[in-house]
Amino acid sequence: MNSVSVLKFSFVLMIFLVFASQFYVSVTSAQVSQNEASSALTSAEESVVSAYQAVSKAEESGANVSSLLVRLNDAGWFLARAHMAYKSGDFDSALKFATQSQEKLNGFVADADALMKTAIREHYLDFMVNVVGSIIGAIGVICVGFIVWSFLKRKYEKAGSMV
Amino acid sequence: MRLHEYRVLFIVAIGILTLLVASPALSRLLVPPRTEFFTELWILDSNLRAEDFPFNITRNQNYSVFLGIGNRLGYCAYYLVEVKFRNQTQPAPTSFGPPTNRTPSSLPALFNITAFVADETVWETPLTFSFDYGFNETLSQVEFYNLTLNNVKVDMSGYTITWDSEKGGFFGYLFFELWIFNATTSISQYHERFVGLRFNMTVY
Numbered sequence: 001m002n003s004v005s006v007l008k009f010s011f012v013l014m015i016f017l018v019f020a021s022q023f024y025v026s027v028t029s030a031q032v033s034q035n036e037a038s039s040a041l042t043s044a045e046e047s048v049v050s051a052y053q054a055v056s057k058a059e060e061s062g063a064n065v066s067s068l069l070v071r072l073n074d075a076g077w078f079l080a081r082a083h084m085a086y087k088s089g090d091f092d093s094a095l096k097f098a099t100q101s102q103e104k105l106n107g108f109v110a111d112a113d114a115l116m117k118t119a120i121r122e123h124y125l126d127f128m129v130n131v132v133g134s135i136i137g138a139i140g141v142i143c144v145g146f147i148v149w150s151f152l153k154r155k156y157e158k159a160g161s162m163v
Numbered sequence: 164m165r166l167h168e169y170r171v172l173f174i175v176a177i178g179i180l181t182l183l184v185a186s187p188a189l190s191r192l193l194v195p196p197r198t199e200f201f202t203e204l205w206i207l208d209s210n211l212r213a214e215d216f217p218f219n220i221t222r223n224q225n226y227s228v229f230l231g232i233g234n235r236l237g238y239c240a241y242y243l244v245e246v247k248f249r250n251q252t253q254p255a256p257t258s259f260g261p262p263t264n265r266t267p268s269s270l271p272a273l274f275n276i277t278a279f280v281a282d283e284t285v286w287e288t289p290l291t292f293s294f295d296y297g298f299n300e301t302l303s304q305v306e307f308y309n310l311t312l313n314n315v316k317v318d319m320s321g322y323t324i325t326w327d328s329e330k331g332g333f334f335g336y337l338f339f340e341l342w343i344f345n346a347t348t349s350i351s352q353y354h355e356r357f358v359g360l361r362f363n364m365t366v367y
Binding site: 060072076079080081084130131134152156 | 166173181182184187191192238276277278279281315317
């Protein structure tokens with residue numbers, strides 16, 4: 001009789017432990033997912049901010065950043081969706097969208113830097129040709145005009161004295 | 164032939180030629196500095212006009228508008244548009260008066276839209292939305308379930324509108340507050356402007 005009740009108790013305990021372990025595992029995995037989603041969101045936000053700073057610098061140097069802004073806006077859209085999913089407790093989607101946001105910005109800072117360097121080079125060339133070049137050209141025109149006038153004046157005086 | 168008679172003509176010709184040669188430099192140096200820095204925010208109907216905005220809303224029907232931002236700040240800006248909804252009694256944002264009096268609505272944002280806009284450019288996006296709501300006959304109020312904005316479903320549970328006996332309708336306001344990211348402090352601040360749409364939520 002005793003052995004039967006021990007068996008029954010063990011059976012019930014076993015079933016309880018099986019259920020409890022499943023519950024424990026699901027809670028743990030949910031927490032891991034939330035942590036993962038949270039850290040993915042933070043790093044996606046940081047990526048967006050660094051990308052924004054890079055694009056701002058590139059624009060400041062005169063680069064055409066329209067193609068970069070398309071990518072940045074796409075990344076921003078995914079980040080917004082990640083935030084929304086996180087707020088509603090959908091951590092899987094939050095993680096997915098945060099990752100997609102980061103993927104959009106792969107190599108973004110390097111691209112922005114390259115654009116900035118090209119823009120600086122072009123700006124320098126533009127300055128040398130259009131500003132320095134045309135000022136030197138204008139001074140040249142005045143000098144040539146003065147020389148031509150002096151030459152004509154001398155020629156005119158010579159012709160006058162000969163007459 | 165008297166050379167003196169041509170002196171003025173010669174100087175004028177040289178002057179014109181000098182100006183022509185110097186014009187690329189002058190066009191860059193003689194640019195008046197920008198003195199006004201601001202942001203434009205607008206909302207247009209589905210035909211990109213300001214005349215046919217949705218007003219009478221039917222449950223689960225799609226409506227389209229365009230939201231636009233024009234950046235005249237002198238630098239590439241990182242904007243955040245907070246999409247919010249309120250009824251007649253809930254707090255609205257403000258965009259007039261002294262800057263200290265311009266405040267955002269204290270209501271939580273249903274959704275955020277980020278927009279990176281280069282200086283002197285315009286960003287415009289279509290917004291398609293629909294409301295899922297029901298009419299609670301006991302409380303005589305409209306109760307919201309979801310807002311679907313550009314295929315993204317947003318939970319609106321807890322949002323209600325009571326009957327406006329004065330104007331005769333269930334009136335709600337979907338509004339878009341403009342926030343701007345401050346690179347120095349790394350936080351977004353209310354950019355003192357918003358646009359919104361007024362709706363009459365039809366229940367039958």
